[in-house]
Amino acid sequence: MAIKHILKLLLQQKGISLLIILQVAITVMIVSNTAFISYATLQNWLIPSKLEENQILNVTTRVFDNNIDIASLIEQDVQAIEAVPGVIAASYASHELVLDSQGPGWTMFKDTQPETDYRVFGYFGLDEKGIDVLGLKVIAGRRFYPSEYIKGSFQSNNAGVIMISEELSEALFGNGSALGQTVYISRQRIPHRVVGVYQGKMLGESATYSQQQYHSGIVPEVLWGNRQKLNYLVRVAEGVPERVLQQVETALYHTPGRMVQRVEYAARAKKRLWDGRSTFAFTMSGISLIACIVTAMGIIALVSFSVSLRKKDHGVLRALGASRSMVMTTLIKENTILVFIGLVLGFPLAILLYYFLMNNVHVQSVVELPLLVAVALFTWLISTLAVYLPAREAAKVSPAQVTKSS
Known part of the structure; x- marks a missing residue:
């Protein structure tokens, strides 16, 4: 018809x-x-995280006793974790690996102009051992100097330096070098000088959520302003039995006024994301x-x-x-x-x-x-x-x- x-x-x-x-x-x-x-x-x-997911642990604890000296507790915890057989190194981190960045919706700008293009990225504060625990490979520039690390319960000033991922460097500067460039973080345009570039890893929900999985940056800042929640990153030897999770939890369990919320591999953290x-x-x-x-x-x-x-x-x-x-x-x-x-x-x-x-x-x-x-x-x-x-x-x-x- x-x-x-x-x-x-x-x-x-x-x-x-x-x-x-x-x-x-x-x-x-x-x-x-x-x-x-x-x-x-x-x-x-x-999407691969590019992390050694079965060698990196997330450890999350909560502190209920306001009289506890957090700085001393962190030092004791790191020592206790590193005493566990199979643990290579432990590091305090301001926020959880993979799941959280330093704050929600972090953005990075190339300059202070209102119309500047920006990139969403995962923003992390790590201590001296953090880079080794994560297995970050620096491909340009340098690591942080010991004098650049800032630690404390509150932040009176910013470290002013940052290391960024290779992918974030390319997104911001193309084929040009990011080293020595000043980038501006968040809408407040906080200036940071790029001192190093590392091969990208999946760090930070904000970047992952925005389909920019390997856009991340780390700063030499370790803060415990939220004294109730203490996070640690732990690197274990390859092939370590899974009982290491229980051993790490047991190493922290006996501290009064505190509970261990979670000890998990990075693979589990990514899945939970x-x-x-x-x-x-x-x-x-x-x-x-x-x-x-x-x-x-x-x-x-x-x-x-x-x-x-x-x-x-x-x-x-x-x-x-x-x-x-x-x-x-x-x-x-x-x-x-x-x-x-x-x-x-x-x-x-x-x-x-x-x-x-x-x-x-x-x-x-x-x-x-x-x-x-x-x-x-x-x-x-x-x-x-x-x-x-x-x-x-x-x-x-x-x-x-x-x-x-x-």
Whole structure:
């Protein structure tokens, strides 16, 4: 049947056609964003941290006794951890490896101009042993001098120097050298001079969340302003039995007024980083599945109703020599046209929902053209399968039935 005639038939049933188009558009909007979120989550699961994940431990403790001398406690803890068999070195860190940076949403600017381009990065404060514990390889410049380290319960001034990852250096300065350059951290534009560049590691949720996984920087600052939470990074020898986790916890357990919250490998910390988001992605997938089922059932109901209204027309077609397959093909063509219109409407809605989620819900998502194509094919397949049953029933109408009803 000619497309022109099919369009005329669709216009005769504007209400049903609009409902099918709307269902398809809403389904595309939901399924597309589910695919975007799930894809972004999977991509981050697969990104290598470039850390020796099974040789680096995160240790998190909480202090409840306000009378404890935190500086002395940190020194005792480091000594106790390093006394555990298999431990190579331990370091106090202001924040947890992988999970937290020095603060939320850290940004780095090249200069103080308002329109300056900036980069989101993970920002860490480490002590003298921190670089070795993390296994950072300095490829340009130098390490921090002992005199540059700042330690204490509060910060009266900044160290003023920073080491940055190779990837962050390239993002800011291209092929030029970052050494000796002054960069400005946070919206307050706190100046830091770059003294070293190291091979990138996955450090900091803020950078990872912004799809800039290896953009990070470390400063020689060890602060315990939040005296309730003390974090340590520990490097163990390769192949050490997993009981080292319990041994490290036991080494810290006996200090009164303090509890050990967590001792875990970096691999576990990285997984925990994405656990909540993966749950959200799975929830969205469940919503998407429900949307597809509702759409399929809605199309079945609407097309079945349309078929019942046009039963006589189908009988006339059969009387004029149309085969069953021709009747089914006509209905499938009608559905394909409606699905195409729904896709054209649905994709802009999907992009609008994407930006809404990114700006207001702050989920991690990414728009990928192959995913949009896959969603389009999937939606068309679901709708075609949904229209098959009523189309087959319409094809069964015989000319004799029409004659009787006449």
